[in-house]
Amino acid sequence: MAEYYSSFERGGVRWLLQRVTAVFLIGVLAFHFFLLHFVNHAADITFAGTQARMSQVGYFATMWLFLVTATFHGVNGVYNALVNQGIDGTAKRAVGAVLTLASIALIAQGTRVALAMTDLL
Amino acid sequence: MSETYDRGSVEDFGRWREFRSGMWAWIFHKFTGWVLVGYLFTHIAVLSTATASDPAVYTDTLHGLENLLVVRVLEVGLLAVAVFHILNGVRLLMVDLGLGLDSQDKSFYASLVVTAAITVASVPTFLAGV
Numbered sequence A: 001m002a003e004y005y006s007s008f009e010r011g012g013v014r015w016l017l018q019r020v021t022a023v024f025l026i027g028v029l030a031f032h033f034f035l036l037h038f039v040n041h042a043a044d045i046t047f048a049g050t051q052a053r054m055s056q057v058g059y060f061a062t063m064w065l066f067l068v069t070a071t072f073h074g075v076n077g078v079y080n081a082l083v084n085q086g087i088d089g090t091a092k093r094a095v096g097a098v099l100t101l102a103s104i105a106l107i108a109q110g111t112r113v114a115l116a117m118t119d120l121l
Numbered sequence B: 001m002s003e004t005y006d007r008g009s010v011e012d013f014g015r016w017r018e019f020r021s022g023m024w025a026w027i028f029h030k031f032t033g034w035v036l037v038g039y040l041f042t043h044i045a046v047l048s049t050a051t052a053s054d055p056a057v058y059t060d061t062l063h064g065l066e067n068l069l070v071v072r073v074l075e076v077g078l079l080a081v082a083v084f085h086i087l088n089g090v091r092l093l094m095v096d097l098g099l100g101l102d103s104q105d106k107s108f109y110a111s112l113v114v115t116a117a118i119t120v121a122s123v124p125t126f127l128a129g130v
Helices: A013-039 A047-054 A057-084 A089-116 B021-050 B055-066 B069-096 B101-127
Strands: none
Touching (some): A013 B101, A047 A057, A047 B055, B021 B055, B021 B069
């Protein structure tokens, strides 16, 4: 029996980043949901409205950071869940590599979409 | 030093009866986490296909989705999942900081009650005009 159970290494950077991104996401996820479902009803959203919001530098930066932090928090959470299930060795390294590639792809594509919604470029 | 004990195997039939609030909080947090990360990838994929050179494609895609009752119902579900994950996440941060450990079960029940209240209160907004 191990002394304690955790999918994290003690004192690890991922442990800290998971919590730091959590604090950021608590606010931004609530803001995102509230703005696009309660302030602006989802059924009334148009490209023009989205473009007007995304073309504000502050809003764009918030949404881009939302993409990056949510990707890290979510994908790191999946990795931890799988480590928690007991994968190790080659399987652990393979999962780490696949999830890292998926994260990079999601952030790259999310950035492309975010830029396509603006008139900043 | 924390005490250790033999937890047995989670897969053993009937173990769910032994689960306490902290175990349910762990299960719900994990389940809602999987849903949210799945939604994140789906969300970017849908926005990617909707963001074409013709702005009408984006508007029509969103209006088309929002006209479906099943999408509205799924949105209520997504809100419930997100609110629980946020509230239980705050609870986990408190646990990490060692704050209110004696009340960790009560704060889990509070997360459930507040999630239910917010979800029920949001239903009229989500279902309006479908």
